[in-house]
Amino acid sequence: MLSHGDYSVAQNLKEGSNGVVPEEHWFSLIRRYTTSIVMTVTYGKRAHKILNNHRLHKIYAVLANFTTVGQPGNYLADAFPILRKLPDVLAPWRIKGRKMHEWEMELWGGLLDDIQADISKGDSVPCYVGSYLKQRAENGHAEAPGCGLTEDGWLRDTLLAYTAATVLEAGSDTTASTMQSFILFMLSHPAVLEKVRAEIDSVVGPDRMPTFDDEPNLPYFVACIKETLRRRPPTIMGIPHSADEDEVYNGWFIPKGSTVIGNVWAIHMDPARYPNPTAFQPERFYVPGNPTRWASGPDQDRDHYVFGWGRRFCQGSYIAEASLFIVLSRILWGIDFQAPIDEKTGKPIIPDIADDERTFSDGFVSIPKLYNISFKPRSEKCERIIKKAWDEAQAAWEETGMMPDER
Numbered sequence: 001m002l003s004h005g006d007y008s009v010a011q012n013l014k015e016g017s018n019g020v021v022p023e024e025h026w027f028s029l030i031r032r033y034t035t036s037i038v039m040t041v042t043y044g045k046r047a048h049k050i051l052n053n054h055r056l057h058k059i060y061a062v063l064a065n066f067t068t069v070g071q072p073g074n075y076l077a078d079a080f081p082i083l084r085k086l087p088d089v090l091a092p093w094r095i096k097g098r099k100m101h102e103w104e105m106e107l108w109g110g111l112l113d114d115i116q117a118d119i120s121k122g123d124s125v126p127c128y129v130g131s132y133l134k135q136r137a138e139n140g141h142a143e144a145p146g147c148g149l150t151e152d153g154w155l156r157d158t159l160l161a162y163t164a165a166t167v168l169e170a171g172s173d174t175t176a177s178t179m180q181s182f183i184l185f186m187l188s189h190p191a192v193l194e195k196v197r198a199e200i201d202s203v204v205g206p207d208r209m210p211t212f213d214d215e216p217n218l219p220y221f222v223a224c225i226k227e228t229l230r231r232r233p234p235t236i237m238g239i240p241h242s243a244d245e246d247e248v249y250n251g252w253f254i255p256k257g258s259t260v261i262g263n264v265w266a267i268h269m270d271p272a273r274y275p276n277p278t279a280f281q282p283e284r285f286y287v288p289g290n291p292t293r294w295a296s297g298p299d300q301d302r303d304h305y306v307f308g309w310g311r312r313f314c315q316g317s318y319i320a321e322a323s324l325f326i327v328l329s330r331i332l333w334g335i336d337f338q339a340p341i342d343e344k345t346g347k348p349i350i351p352d353i354a355d356d357e358r359t360f361s362d363g364f365v366s367i368p369k370l371y372n373i374s375f376k377p378r379s380e381k382c383e384r385i386i387k388k389a390w391d392e393a394q395a396a397w398e399e400t401g402m403m404p405d406e407r
């Protein structure tokens with residue numbers, strides 16, 4: 001019999017959901033990277049054990065489900081709140097929402113138990129969940145089952161499991177999707193690719209990979225990342241919020257309980273802010289000779305809105321920008337990527353970035369649909385440097401007690 005998690009995987013594969021990617025596809029490698037970054041911060045050593053076994057599939061199935069169920073406007077009840085009063089039998093969204101929580105708790109609650117077990121054996125490494133559990137225990141709550149907070153304000157298990165998992169649900173597919181869009185924009189804009197490669201080659205040279213210290217000297221490259229985030233924000237409708245109280249904004253009355261959606265897509269496609277908004281033009285953010293500011297923060301000093309705004313601004317924006325910078329700069333520096341050639345036309349097969357429906361998935365986090373490319377090292381020297389870095393990364397993993405990756 002299938003468990004909830006397995007059912008979800010099977011169902012998503014059957015439905016061809018955008019959330020499940022064949023393991024051998026390059027999308028899967030990108031996603032594995034972004035997942036491991038956020039999971040290591042949150043779950044420490046346990047993250048790596050999970051990334052190396054079947055639970056990873058469950059995680060992706062849960063993410064796929066989350067992105068479908070969480071998509072604003074996916075169900076009629078989002079637009080017509082009166083429908084929320086219907087009984088379960090007429091409210092499939094409620095059943096799906098409940099199932100989503102069951103699957104999530106099976107997974108995230110299981111991880112929490114694993115880390116509790118590691119702590120009791122004295123075998124834990126620092127991570128968000130482990131540190132929190134230890135501190136909670138030192139303050140008299142070795143056990144705090146249930147949801148909500150203890151009377152003195154500590155997260156109980158269910159809330160802690162969700163808080164930790166939010167980082168994964170919010171940080172993995174969003175960052176992976178941006179990397180996949182970036183490569184697609186590069187394939188579709190060879191002149192931009194040539195220009196950004198020339199910048200990286202002249203600053204970094206052939207003898208080493210780019211590092212974070214190169215960032216101020218790579219303004220065009222940073223502008224390319226920002227333009228990707230603007231042209232193709234992964235969370236195109238932001239995250240819906242609920243009005244805590246009656247509010248009047250610009251003459252509009254917003255009753256308490258209303259769902260308020262910040263439409264990132266509409267802002268980024270506003271020709272008054274971004275002339276010719278559908279064009280991919282890194283030059284919008286580029287001032288030759290000056291470092292390109294990320295300028296994504298919730299304050300006034302910003303020039304795009306991909307991470308939301310205000311009190312609930314994305315908490316992972318710095319991690320996201322750093323991940324995008326390091327992964328994409330190293331790909332551009334060391335790896336050639338090419339689209340397959342259509343035998344009939346002799347032209348490369350590149351998904352049309354202007355065709356939103358065909359090229360990108362729907363869902364709460366919109367990602368490019370799978371597309372194929374081939375990768376090869378740009379030179380033998382690049383290949384040697386990349387392999388050496390891989391070996392060093394594996395050694396670092398092992399030093400902290402984590403399992404090495406499979407070759």
Ligand code: HEM
Nearest residue numbers: 170171174175235238239307308309312313314315316320
């Ligand atoms: C390109 C990558 C990313 C994009 C486009 C993105 C976008 C967003 C957006 C639009 C929000 C909602 C803001 C609002 O409600 O107004 C959000 C919230 C959030 N993000 Fe990100 N995010 C990204 C990466 C990450 C990463 C890497 C992490 C964690 C390591 C993360 C953690 C969070 C968390 C915890 C929240 C909830 C904040 C709250 O409700 O208070 N995000 N993100």
